[in-house]
Amino acid sequence: MSAEIEITGLGKVFGQGAAAFRALSDINLSIGTGEFFTLLGPSGCGKTTLLRVIAGFEAPSMGSLKINGDEVAAKGPNARPVNTVFQNYALFPHMSVAQNIGFGLKMLGKPRAEIDATVAEMLRLVRMEPMAERKPSEISGGQQQRVALARALAPRPRVLLLDEPLSALDLKLRKEMQSELKRLQGETGITFVFVTHDQEEALTMSDRIAVMSAGRILQCGTPHDIYHAPSDRFVADFIGDTNFLTVPVAALDAQGATVTLPGGAQAPARLPEGMRPVTGEEVTAVIRPEQATLAEPGAGDMDGVVETSTFFGTDTHIHLKLADGQGFVLRRQNTADLAAPDPGSTLGIALGAGTLRILKD
Ligand code: ATP
Numbered sequence: 001m002s003a004e005i006e007i008t009g010l011g012k013v014f015g016q017g018a019a020a021f022r023a024l025s026d027i028n029l030s031i032g033t034g035e036f037f038t039l040l041g042p043s044g045c046g047k048t049t050l051l052r053v054i055a056g057f058e059a060p061s062m063g064s065l066k067i068n069g070d071e072v073a074a075k076g077p078n079a080r081p082v083n084t085v086f087q088n089y090a091l092f093p094h095m096s097v098a099q100n101i102g103f104g105l106k107m108l109g110k111p112r113a114e115i116d117a118t119v120a121e122m123l124r125l126v127r128m129e130p131m132a133e134r135k136p137s138e139i140s141g142g143q144q145q146r147v148a149l150a151r152a153l154a155p156r157p158r159v160l161l162l163d164e165p166l167s168a169l170d171l172k173l174r175k176e177m178q179s180e181l182k183r184l185q186g187e188t189g190i191t192f193v194f195v196t197h198d199q200e201e202a203l204t205m206s207d208r209i210a211v212m213s214a215g216r217i218l219q220c221g222t223p224h225d226i227y228h229a230p231s232d233r234f235v236a237d238f239i240g241d242t243n244f245l246t247v248p249v250a251a252l253d254a255q256g257a258t259v260t261l262p263g264g265a266q267a268p269a270r271l272p273e274g275m276r277p278v279t280g281e282e283v284t285a286v287i288r289p290e291q292a293t294l295a296e297p298g299a300g301d302m303d304g305v306v307e308t309s310t311f312f313g314t315d316t317h318i319h320l321k322l323a324d325g326q327g328f329v330l331r332r333q334n335t336a337d338l339a340a341p342d343p344g345s346t347l348g349i350a351l352g353a354g355t356l357r358i359l360k361d
Contacts, residue, residue: 007066011025012058013061025215036185038193038202038205041212042213068081093137094135098119127146145169164195231360244284247261252278267356294347295348300349
């Protein structure tokens with residue numbers, strides 16, 4: 001895959017002197033042509049700033065930004081093959097759906113026939129043909145969002161930047177629009193750079209995700225990598241529910257480490273690259289709740305006492321207290337005849353082979 005966006009050593013500082021604030025530090029990214037790429041992180045981590053730098057609304061303070069091989073760091077937004085969909089995608093209220101979609105093309109001075117053909121194609125793409133003549137006030141919120149997308153796609157940018165475009169929609173519409181966006185991206189082949197703070201949205205939609213914190217990219221990888229092989233504690237914690245266990249290292253070998261679990265049993269654990277703890281050192285091990293299963297008391301790798309359990313329909317989240325007082329969450333698949341476990345009862349916890357992963361703190 002060729003690189004559509006190549007970012008090297010990019011930084012952004014707002015303000016000067018004592019008031020200077022470093023919003024982005026040492027950003028290095030290569031986003032492939034036709035990729036659905038997501039910037040994910042908590043509020044204030046710099047996602048929007050990075051998107052605005054790519055769009056050309058903010059100039060970087062340092063570093064290089066290439067789009068389709070062209071250095072664009074010093075170029076304005078109109079000189080870039082990029083378009084943006086914002087969270088507040090305000091459509092022009094006095095214009096019809098079709099006029100809204102064609103507006104950008106009209107501004108570019110495109111011939112009438114070309115505008116009409118593109119608008120028709122975009123209406124089909126976002127499945128809004130029957131509503132072409134309606135005003136924005138006569139269509140639903142999800143339909144308005146589709147029109148905003150069509151409007152941004154109409155000039156055929158190489159790259160579409162999307163800043164939390166679904167956050168104003170209710171949950172059901174949001175889910176619908178997630179698959180709609182994915183389909184649109186696949187059909188147009190346009191590179192999407194999508195900003196969200198919602199980890200589930202990022203995991204379900206993206207080809208790759210960059211997890212950001214405090215102006216830096218902590219990890220960049222496929223949803224599978226980010227979820228199953230988080231680079232550090234922040235990423236593991238931010239993506240999905242996670243159990244962190246503080247455990248001493250019992251032994252080290254070429255493959256990894258053996259750790260002593262609460263209760264005394266030993267278990268193998270994978271070490272991150274470059275980390276070599278000593279025997280007896282306390283490390284943080286991470287296990288996803290769905291990687292552990294229930295066993296009879298004494299028959300698993302650890303025992304836990306049930307504190308609470310919460311029913312989620314397909315599964316129940318069981319919160320347990322381990323022998324040394326550490327907490328542990330386990331997700332049990334439900335069937336109609338399975339009752340909730342009694343608080344105070346003891347359950348065994350079995351860890352699948354090789355599921356423990358030690359993290360760099
Ligand atoms: P959110 O999800 O809340 O939108 P974000 O990750 O998109 O957050 P940014 O909007 O990129 O975060 O902001 C990153 C940091 O840069 C914040 O601390 C913000 O206050 C700061 N910042 C953003 N724009 C400016 C500006 N024009 N001047 C000074 N500081 C700014």
